[in-house]
Amino acid sequence: MKTDLLVIGGGAAGIAAALEASAQGLEVLLLERDTQLGGILNQCIHNGFGLHVFKEELTGPEYAERFIHMFHDKDIAYKLNTTVLDIRKEDAGFVVSASSLQEGWLELECRAIMLASGCYERTRGQIQLPGDRPKGVMPAGSAQRYLNMDGYLVGKDVFILGSGDIGLIMARRMKLEGANVHGVAEIMPHSNGLTRNIVQCLHDYDIPLFLSHTVTDIRGKDRLEGVTIQQVDENWKPISGTDKHFSVDTLLLSVGLVPDTMVFESLDIAMHPVTKGAVVDQHYQTSIPGIFACGNALHVHDLVDYVTEESRRAGRAAARYVKGLSVRQKRLALNSGANIHYTLPQYIDTADFNGVISCMFRVTKKAEQGEFVIRQGDRIIQRKKARFLAPAEMEQLDLDQTMLSDHETPLTLDFEVIRP
Amino acid sequence: MYDFIIIGGGVTGALIARTLSRYQVKVCLLEKESDIGNHATLANSAIIHAGFDPEPGTLKARLGVRGNAMYETLHKELHVPLLRTGAYVVARHEDDVAILNALYERALKNGVEGAKLLSGEQARKLEPALHRNSVKVLDLPSTKVTYPWEVALSALENAVSNGVEYRLEAEVVGIVRTDKVYAVTLANGHALKSKAIINAAGAFADKVAGMIETHVPYKITPRRGEYLVLDKSVRGFVERVLYPVPTEKGKGVLVVPQVHGNILLGPTSEFQDSPSAVTNHQADLSMIRQAASTLAEAIPFDKVIRTFAGVRATSSAKDFYIRQSLEHRGFYHVAGIDSPGLTAAPAIAEYVVETLIKQDYDLESNPDFNPYGMQYPHFHEASLAKKRQMIAENPAFGNIVCKCERVTEAEVLMHIHRPCGGHSVKAIKKRARAGSGLCQGGYCEGTVVKLLARELKQPLETIDYYRKDTPILMAETKVKR
Amino acid sequence: MKKLICIVCPIGCHLEIDAQHNVTGNRCKRGIGYAIEEVTRPTRMVTTTVRLLSQEHPRLSVKTSKPLPKEAIFRLMAALESLTVNPPVYMHQVIMRDFEGLGVDIIATRTIPG
Incomplete structure (x- = not known):
């Protein structure tokens, strides 16, 4: 059976795109690699979601659940625990290879593809942070998942590099759960997070924010023992003599998110050097007609509401493409x-x-x-x-x-x- | 009572263990870390050098060229990965040309197969990313790349299947010889007895030697090398290993395609006091970027996914120091194994057993010796038909754990339970590659922790990242304090 | 005159409030209420988790039904440490009623089927 639109990813973007495409009459199949729908929203238990879309303030799981309800109401086909591994272009569409524990290897035919696979966190290696390489340096989102989904703290004395929202939210979360959060360093002269998160995540708990500072040393043999931060000049070069040391067992990194476009690997899709996602037109169509992208897999958003709105537009555009109403x-x-x-x-x-x-x-x-x-x-x-x-x-x-x-x-x- | 105790579970120790298992001897390999090959074997350039560099007549020259050839056998018997890349040694200005010509002569003397000189222009046709300033190139087609850590693991596992014992977290703290028997004391208080000892302790070899020798004939001066790793999406950026013309400091910063598709840039070369510190330094990482940029054009530095450092066991002996102790019969030094140590390792093992040990001991062949190692499937490399068959036989092959490197649950389980299985997150990363990709475990680490806990029947908070007492999950929440 | 950053929504208006509780800098009227409350009796929404007896979902995400006085936050966290919930749980089901008589309930923020 050939699906009209195959959606890769069952988070905010994938669900919104699938709902919209389905409302336009398309046969949609959504694939989600996790055991549940909702994506990263499930671990974002804080509030601040939905002000644009629902005109009220919801937590991540609430926002997800509203969309999951709508998704189930429409009886849209989906598969959980299913990881997409490859996409092949065929005459009248695409063949998507995917795999799951329950269904084994799948070769799924479709007319169009919506990439809604979200993003991944930049790591220590990508920012080439110098120092020892002990256990205890971790992306903030990973720590968030362990804390909010699994119920474990990854450390008791924490320093955070990067003032993106995940870093700020995790500063408060770790503090509430009993960890000692020593501070947040941000290399830019201003925070990358929302101002209200600076207030309610840092100011409320007397967690210092060091602007124009970065981590310049990491110490520890087996586990992290401490970090050094230094002030940076206007060229982001550390200024000697500005060292501050913190004895911590954990360094959380909130140093940026990157669209996850790994399934595009075998295709020759034009990518954007800044967004790190695909280059698209106003129909969210990539350089290969029939392949669309939306949400954080396309470019990293600050609000899930914007992801939803964008993905609805993308879903609509994909429907017009499949119906032959839109030819590039x-x-x-x-x-x-x-x-x-x-x-x-x-x-x-x-x-x-x-x-x-x-x-x-x-x-x-x-x-x-x-x-x-x-x-x-x-x-x-x-x-x-x-x-x-x-x-x-x-x-x-x-x-x-x-x-x-x-x-x-x-x-x-x-x-x-x-x-x- | 053992016939041989091997101290050190790096690639050299593991290959010596395997070579000894061809004979009817009782062997035990001792490794102080919680997994084998955690030092130089894990963190190096992964190159099987052609043998152009060492001075003719040295052990490094002889065993290097022999070792290179032996990797073909290891590939067949132990299934160690082998990428037949070839290499270019690149003269980037006219001053380098005389040295390059001399290296060519040396390569011929050392018996390097297929070595020839090319003009910069000829070389760039075959390797378009080669820097435009390259004037002359020494082509070394016998250069290969492997996954060094897997060489050590598969050699040890094969040795174990042929009767060798091994112990992890078995740090040697004392060696005494009485009545021709060595008594080895471990940090945990255990004592082991053996007729002979092979010291293959890498950067710690002089420390181990000092436990028994009144005069240690060499000193290890640890030399750190730092590296950058580019994501496998750059596969094909260069096909060959690129070397600059070497200096007295060593081979310099290289560009090295890896067996899993990544590209390695490095190493630096800095002496340090510690035999184990693997710290990355900002200045060294910058130096790598700068030096590598003189070998290749437009290196995609935005694809760096990881940095690391390794320690080479450089010794004061200049050449490898491989010989029996002058004071203690049956105590063999296999020391100063720095570059081309990985290349030479199979030949070192052969030399130690077949030449040195056989001079003193009558070794009887082990009629049950099986040279073939277990083959562990890589799901994502299999054909579509094979994939379907694998899933039909074991549905866990359908469950993708690490989507960057496409590692399945079945593979993770296999690498937990194999004879030399891995019981930490890093040990699984080294065996199955889960967590080696773009997101560096951001997506799969939690799953690996849970699989380890389930399979080892241990609580989640006891699953270590690598060494003892390095749990990923430090404290459970919602526990009344 | 006291300077505040409004946290009612993600815009984060820069507010000023004087002794007579006159508020400026707000882009919507919710900013006025926030500024007055912040200088008299600051409150915060609390989002956290409680223990759930479920293999697949060992934690349940929860929130306060309305903002809680700031000074009570850590007492609430302590009270939630000994709480255990059994599935099924439905979104907005009350998990703990009227914490310390403050009129604030703790409610589930997602559904976990039984």
């Missing part, structure tokens, strides 16, 4: 201009250019206020003022297609800082 024509580049870290989409497909395009992007620096400007050639086609901007927070701008002057000239998004 020309792709105009949407380039990241001044002070823009990346945009999403990176291309605008001139075919099936229906109405408004939701552009997501990040700025490269903090600013009190400024203006986003989209130009096509020299012509300004859209502008929007904004306040309180930070690289850690994703921005959104709706691009009106009727403003495009032609279907040839690439577009550029700039962020122009307005000095107070």
